Amino acid sequence: MPKSDFIPDISADDLTPIVFAITGGELVGDWKISAIGDGIGLGTIGIYRLSGRSRQASGLVEPWTAILKIVDIEKESTGLREYELAQSSDFQSIREGLRPAMCFGTQERSGAERWIWTEDLAGGTQPPWTLDQYLYVARDVGVFHGRSLNEMPAGDWDYLGIYGAVIGGPFFSATLDNLKNTSSHELTGAIFETTSVEAIQSVFAKFNEVGRVLRNITTVFAHNDCHADNLYPIETDGVLTESVAIDWATAGLGPIGEDVGNLSGVGAQWFSIDVDDFESYEKAIFDRYVEGAKSVAGSIDVDHARTVYIAGLGYWGLGKMMMRAYAATMFPQAVNRMCSLSGVSEQKVARKWGVLTDKLYPYAVECVERLCV
Structure with missing residues (x-):
């Protein structure tokens, strides 16, 4: 887990295609980011929640939120596996029983670093469960x-x-x-x-x-x-x-x-x-x-x-x-x-x-x- 004050450098260019995939609109204004998660494996550099606003063609402004997981595809095989699955249309199409969190895009960064953008499931039921x-x-x-x-x-x-x-x-x-x-x-x-x-x-x-x-x-x-x-x-x-x-x-x-x-x-x-x-x-x-x-x-x-x-x-x-x-x-x-x-x-x-x-x-x-x- 990175230090709690470590925040990756994310630009509007990084976010524009992700926000469009989420809302169909364009990114407007600033965005917020915070580190989340614990007990992360060796192949994970960090996990972050981002939120902001987008504007539709109609002019309607609406909120968006996403989870960014940053993995190292060389440090541990699990990082590469997760990155490949995020890009697999066959895997992402699974809908019976357990389904994977929706992936809004992947980005190849420098060296072995890869970014995976998925839906924010904060509204789902958190443990402890009934x-x-x-x-x-x-x-x-x-x-x-x-x-x-x-x-x-x-x-x-x-x-x-x-x-x-x-x-x-x-x-x-x-x-x-x-x-x-x-x-x-x-x-x-x-x-x-x-x-x-x-x-x-x-x-x-x-x-x-x-x-x-x-x-x-x-x-x-x-x-x-x-x-x-x-x-x-x-x-x-x-x-x-x-x-x-x-x-x-x-x-x-x-x-x-x-x-x-x-x-x-x-x-x-x-x-x-x-x-x-x-x-x-x-x-x-x-x-x-x-x-x-x-x-x-x-x-x-x-x-x-x-x-x-x-x-x-x-x-x-x-x-x-x-x-x-x-x-x-x-x-x-x-x-x-x-x-x-x-x-x-x-x-x-x-x-x-x-x-x-x-x-x-x-x-x-x-x-x-x-x-x-």
């Missing part, structure tokens, strides 16, 4: 996956899944190497009061095998980083009408059900739902996902979907839980947003993480039993 919102989005993820069972989006896609997108990276390895230290930390030690470090280490001894076996299960086109921070349920007159997704940097092929398992697991980590009723919550999410997938594909292998859902929810969910805990010991500010969103203290966050760890662990064990026979 259960109804989770259920609505879960069904849309099912529709999105079901669509690709019938016809994959045009293009050559890498097989990533959550293993390739997140878990296969160095931070997860560092997380596992430092579990003992995480368990003895004054803040995160409470996480391991019931589920021991040894139990967690045992279940993740097979994480490479789990990632390999998942490649042999029904493949769909996947977002691969599907959680509430990257998704926006859109309401019109109080009625949910569509689900829009951002941050497609890890988009590609993945196993059926994994996206929605991740959505379910991360939602619990953000305390959007009552973890004491976790089993009912996760089943409701899965059922709505299956409903959505079947509505498009006609039929799906529900057992495959359930197995991979459990992987996304329990196995990778537990992995992400451990990554959050490790990050909290290394970067105390990492829990600040969690505390502000959930309205609880750091200590209460750690205790709730402990409850969730105890809930996720049996699913992680079941995942290993299903996949590693």
